Amino acid sequence: MAPASDAPGDGEKRGLMVNNSLCKEKVPFFTKDGSRNVTWYICGPTVYDSSHVGHARNYVTFDIIRRILEDYFHYNVKYVMNVTDVDDKIINRARRNYLMDQYRSGAIDLNKVIEDLERAMEEELVKQQKKISDTEGGLEKATSSRQKDDLADRVKQEQLKVTKINEARDLLQGQKEEARKLGGKEGINMLLGGSAADSLASQLDARLGATVTDHAIYKSHTLKYENEFWDDMTALGCGYPDVLVRVTEYMDKIIEYVEVVLANKFAYVANGSVYFDTKAFREAGHQYGKLNPAAVGSSLLASESESNFETSEKRTSCDFALWKKSKPGEPAWESPWGLGRPGWHIECSAMASDILGDNMDIHSGGHDLQFPHHDNELAQSEAYFHCHEWVRYFFHSGHLSIDGLKMSKSLKNFITIKEALTKYTARQLRMLFVIQSWDKSINFSTTVVNEALQKEKQFKNFFANVESYLRQHPMAGIQRPGDDEKQLFSRVDQAQIMVRERLEDNFDTAGAVTELLTLVRDVHSYIDKCKSANGKPQPSLLKKAAIFVTKILVVFGLSDAKNDEIGFGSTTSQSGSTGNLTTVVAPYVDGWVSLRDSVRSAVKSNASQAKLMELTDKVRDEDMVDAGVCVVDEGNTSTWRLDDPQVLQRERDERRLKVKEEKLRVLRQKRLQKANLLEKHEASSTSPQEIFKTKDEYKDFAFDERGVPTHDKGGKELPKNAKKKFEAAYKKAVTDHEKFKDSLVKDPHFLQNLRAELQEIVSQILRLEQDR
Structure with missing residues (x-):
């Protein structure tokens, strides 16, 4: 393995170890050609709805790892992401939204709407109860422990869906009288805006989906949610991919890819569709189901994302579609096998192969993509290239769960990214992911979020404390270092070594943060010792520690500090402004002038001391907060720091x-x-x-x-x-x-x-x- 180049806090060079899903353990990381160039393909969004915090967990996590590889270990990463803009979820959601709009515009009878909603929920409940029964039956027959765990989790998911339907039904019962009081279109719109409408949309799609033939409906749907996705990623501070590929722009390459797999005798045509032949693949000496062999052959574990798993067209139940014959009401493209559309998995194989070739260093995605998506990608690509190693390292981020179940649109237990950002800042959400193991599940709870907020606060207080000494004590005041200074110098060096060890150990950002906060506590102890001895802390030493902490936070994307800045960087609306000096200082000077005017008026009217303190408190809590300045009173003195105005206001x-x-x-x-x-x-x-x-x-x-x-x-x-x-x-x-x-x-x-x-x-x- 090529040696790691210089990084903030070098210390002794050790090898980078990563958790590779292909071998289920931590292994040394090195590129395919031994260079510093890393090729990476990440499964991007399926743009059928708004992104939620579970999606943020995946994309922010890999943004952090990408930053560590690039900015700490100094690899040159070629980061490729796809956008899935045609698949079953998109087709179903776009079609259902369209049919619901049609239904809503034509609905005039409130009682008929209530009747339709109640009937749709009853039918949906029956279907869902059958799913639970089938999944429980599959669980009883499961043989491996992983399959049992996966199916047990699926049973809980299906049960939650029943709970959500029952909740919607109960809500409808409570809304009916209110809707009747409103009457007419207003009452109808109120009912159709509730969760009960989901069941009705499903029933409308089953009856009328084939009548939706305008492909512009799908295009406008995906465009809306792709734009939303990029807005969310920008708000979260995620870097853009180096290469972006979309399925609809790659139809020629996808068709060509399927033709090669057919020519290599790893696929067959059946009734206008093309299926991958898993039996032929195995007989040729390949392993199918490398990532999750326990799920192979289980329709219950694949049905959530692989439509038409069971069909008479397949030679074996494990086979999967490379190309699907389009049904009425689905978008279609011309192909050698007739009008159709790509299978879910072939798109990533074709696009990634076109950009990265027959072998890539890293392929990443959420844990739930291991089977069937990534296992089928591997099979297709190995069949295409006649190889046994298309991907060298598979990275899978852990789920973000709520009450023990994966956050999911289908489970209706999600919080959108936009909603989360009204309550927390992007840095706070990113801190939440930084302090967890990237490949382990997180249960999104108040306790976990509060831990992230507390750690952010510890860093803020540390930077504010250091900055106050850098302002009060000029560098000319440096004195001969004593034992305490020597000890802290040693602790900074040790922290650099420990942080490197943590990051080399499978990108252990949680451990790295722990090391940084240990250094923070040591700095505070040093300052307290100086105070008790009536001495002054050495500003240069404080700055050295703060710069190191800042650099690591910059690597994690938690700070945008530049050069030798310390802290979280330009977090106020004025910082980094390209305006003139007047524009930059105006909020602060306005606050001071306002205070001066108020104090002068109060003095003239013989105001009490309490009134004067009230005026200063108002400037502290209003003018300064809105300008992004946090003023903290400590006895008879006050300290200050810059921060995001929205955070301070909150x-x-x-x-x-x-x-x-x-x-x-x-x-x-x-x-x-x-x-x-x-x-x-x-x-x-x-x-x-x-x-x-x-x-x-x-x-x-x-x-x-x-x-x-x-x-x-x-x-x-x-x-x-x-x-x-x-x-x-x-x-x-x-x-x-x-x-x-x-x-x-x-x-x-x-x-x-x-x-x-x-x-x-x-x-x-x-x-x-x-x-x-």
């Missing part, structure tokens, strides 16, 4: 929300106390002689001269225990009434004042609740 809003929630909690408690007190005083204002007579339940009773009940409405004397109860209540009423009269003597308006106080508390609660 943190500020979260703090304010907590304060508001606490105020609401206290006010609600006060409201309850005041209401109970008012109720008690209002009850005690009634004369004891009237307390029973005024209640409806006693209106036909007989009473003594004090107004205490003696006989029920039938004239029957009350039992002793009832009389005791009434006597006790009467005595308490007498006592309470006397106290009430005493209160009136002290303050004749105390009851009205109590009502006013309660009303003011209620008004404060309403104002706070409305100000959300």
